[in-house]
Each structure stands twice: as C-alpha cells, then as structure tokens.
Amino acid sequence: MTAVTTHRTAEEIGRTATGPRPLPALGETREVALPDVVEQTLPSGLRVLAARRPGVPMVELRLRVPFAGSDADHPAVAELLSSTLLTGTADRDRVEIDDELAAVGADLGVSVDPERLSIGGSGLSDGLPRVLAVLADVLTAATHPDAEVARERERLAERIAVARAQPRTIAREALQRRRFGDHPITREMPRAEEVAAVTAEQVRALQAAALVPGGSILTLVGDIDPQAAIAHVGDALAGWTAGHDARELDPPPLPDPGDLLLVHRPGSVQSQLRLSGRALRRDDDGYAALQLANLVFGGYFSSRWMENIREDKGYTYGAHSGTEFVPGGALLGVETDVASDVTAAALLETRYELGRMTAVPPSADEVEAARAYAIGSLLISLDSQGGLAGMLTSLAADGLDVDWLRAHPGRLTAVTTEQVAAAALEFFAPSTFTGVVVGDAEVIGAGVRALGGIEGP
Structure with missing residues (x-):
C-alpha cells in the first residue's frame, strides 16, 4: 500500500488553527572558550x-x-x-x-x-x-x-x-x-x-x-x-632578516562631512549609493554601543534600513552598513545598489532612516535583538581555527590581544539602551556623512539633485 503524502506550504507549516506558531525562546548563548x-x-x-x-x-x-x-x-x-x-x-x-x-x-x-x-x-x-x-x-x-x-x-x-x-x-x-x-x-x-x-x-x-x-x-x-x-x-625563519622595519601606511586624513558627489557612469541601469562617516576604533570605550547602533540601522538583515528599502519598498536586494578600520581611525560605511529609476527614492529613504536613528532612538527590543546577534555572530566567527587566527592577527595589528576578545561579549552585554541612543545621535545624523552616488547622471541627476546635498555633473 502506497502512503499518501500531502504537501504543505511554509505558511501552513508555520500556522495552527488559532494562529501562527509561537517561536521558541532563544537558548543561552554558549561561550566559546578562547585559548591562551x-x-x-x-x-x-x-x-x-x-x-x-x-x-x-x-x-x-x-x-x-x-x-x-x-x-x-x-x-x-x-x-x-x-x-x-x-x-x-x-x-x-x-x-x-x-x-x-x-x-x-x-x-x-x-x-x-x-x-x-x-x-x-x-x-x-x-x-x-x-x-x-x-x-x-x-x-x-x-x-x-x-x-x-x-x-x-x-x-x-x-x-x-x-x-x-x-x-x-x-x-x-x-x-x-x-x-x-x-x-x-x-x-x-x-x-x-x-x-x-x-x-x-x-x-x-x-x-x-x-x-x-x-x-x-x-x-x-x-x-x-x-x-x-x-x-x-x-x-x-632565522634567515629572514633585514636592517630596517617594514613600512607602515601613514594614517590618512579622516573625511569631513559634506555633500555627496554625483559620479557619472554613462549608460548604467543601476546606481551605487556609498555614504561614509566617522566611527570608533575597537579600543574606544564607546565602540560596543556604536556596534549595536550600527546593527539596528543597517548592520544585519533585521535592521531598520534593510526592512525599509528591501522588505517594504523593494528597491534593492541588499543594503549594509558597517565599520571599516583604517590606520589611525575608523569609518562607518553605508552602501547599497539600486535601479536607476529608484535612485532618488532610495537615497531619500536612506537619509530618512539615518535621521530616524537620531529622532527615534533604538528601542530596548531593538537593542536586545542586536546584542544577541552581535554576541552570537562573534562567537560563531571564533569557533574555527581560521576565524580565530584572522581575528588575532587583526587585533595584534591594532595593539590589542585575546584579552580584548574575551572581554568583548561582556562589554556588549553591559551596554545600555541609553548608550546606544547616544551613539546613534552622535554618529548617524545625516549631516555627519559624505560619499558618492554613482550612476547615469542624465537619468538620475535631476531626482537626486532635487533632494539637495549633491554636487557634481
């Protein structure tokens, strides 16, 4: 006798007669033991x-x-x-x-x-x-x-x-x-x-x-x-010697806030939005709060910006913000690629979400979700030999060591919602950014110029 199977959709699997199935609570985050x-x-x-x-x-x-x-x-x-x-x-x-x-x-x-x-x-x-x-x-x-x-x-x-x-x-x-x-x-x-x-x-x-x-x-x-x-x-490596040290890159001048530069790319059917502002290095006392503020804005899939321009508006497949470390400093990066006909709209929504970070600070629930993601993703990244080797090398170049790494989950846990709100106010205001908009200026120029804060062709 042949068994009869009935296919159920994802929506059917996720629901009961009384409504959606409740999600199980998150378990305790397992600590990854870091070696000496x-x-x-x-x-x-x-x-x-x-x-x-x-x-x-x-x-x-x-x-x-x-x-x-x-x-x-x-x-x-x-x-x-x-x-x-x-x-x-x-x-x-x-x-x-x-x-x-x-x-x-x-x-x-x-x-x-x-x-x-x-x-x-x-x-x-x-x-x-x-x-x-x-x-x-x-x-x-x-x-x-x-x-x-x-x-x-x-x-x-x-x-x-x-x-x-x-x-x-x-x-x-x-x-x-x-x-x-x-x-x-x-x-x-x-x-x-x-x-x-x-x-x-x-x-x-x-x-x-x-x-x-x-x-x-x-x-x-x-x-x-x-x-x-x-x-x-x-x-x-006893024979690998020299009479001088390797040459370090001189710290670059960190950018000042300013208008976005419109870069003409003739015939392009897409535009690239790239915004950049100042951030904090890992050894700064405010780094953990800034890390959580960034996640709330655009640092992971459940962020405000992603929810807006991907899930709600459908302007892009992906949008991401994050910290980039450079000699002597750090920068926030905000980037997404969109179709030419929604470039102005995507830029408007991006500025809106940046402004909302300051006017409507991250809530306690948003901070808790970002905190769980930050700690969990850090521990996952360190669970492999390669991930740990890469992180130790990066930290050593910045004058930090495994003790900083051990203490970072605790720093993330200790950050308050008020500290995240303060970081959002300081680093996410639209007026603190500069950057570029790359696309066909003949197609997107009028729309983005109408928003103001644009220079170039």
Missing part, C-alpha cells in the same frame, strides 16, 4: 603568536607584513610580487612548491593591499615544519622568474581591465577619492597599463626592500604546542 596565546618577538623583529585549538589535526597560518609604498608604481609592482611570490625560488620551482605543500595537506595564498601583504593558509599540524620551510624559502629566496612575471603580468592586466568596468569597483574608487583625496590608501587597484610596464627586476627589488620581518606578525592557531611551534618558526 603565546607571543614572542624574534630577533628579526617578527612577532609570533601561537595558540592551541585542538579538534581537527590542522594548523592555520597568517602572516601580515606592513607593505606601504609612496612610489607611483608601487601598487602595480606589489600586485605582481604577490602573484609571483609562490612561483619559484632558488631551490624550488612552482610545481615543487605546490607538491611540497600538498604532501602535508597544505596550501598558501598571497594577497596585497595599500596597507599590508598577507600570506595565509592551512595544513596538517604535523606538517608545520615543512610548511614553514617553504614559507622561509619564498620569503628569502623567491626569484620571480621572468617567464612567470610575464605570464602573471598579462593575466593581471586582463583581470584589472575587467574589474575596472564593474560598477562596484568604480563606486569603491570614487568613494576612496572622496574620503581620502590622493592618499596612498586609495590606490587599491593599479591600472592595467601600469601593470604592463612592470619588470621582473622591479618585483625582485621590491621584495628585497619591503618584504621584511620587522613589524610583521605571524599567527599560528591549531592542534599545536605553542612553544614548540614558535621554536619551529625561529629555526625556519
């Missing part, structure tokens, strides 16, 4: 952080090297350096590097931005000495072969040409110029023609001059003995 972190600065100036996080027999590695530069060609050369760092040394070619890492279940990747060069990866815990040997080889003896540089130069130039045509890239560059002028922090992506002009000799020269241990941070988290791991680092 052993730290040692090697004679070379390299800071090493190591923490035991068992569970899986793996270790996560994060190396952060300050990598600022003021030369006009620095971003292009740095990009090619990061692309070819793992392509060969005096003793290993690209295939041998890959094979040696694969033999211990490991991988390494390299990235660079105006502030830092980062090397990250993971591998089996008992293979850590072998991973460190490969890392030491590329840090001290990478040859950046002419053929590899030529190949990566062509590939990178093509990728940049494609990226520079993307609306989000255009909006990001416009926002960075609006906020920081011509400061080196704005040079996040070189131009294709700049990359095409880079030589292998320039790449090798930059490695010798800038890829140095002084001021760098190496973090290891996993199923390791921290003291033994640091000893392995000391042995493996």
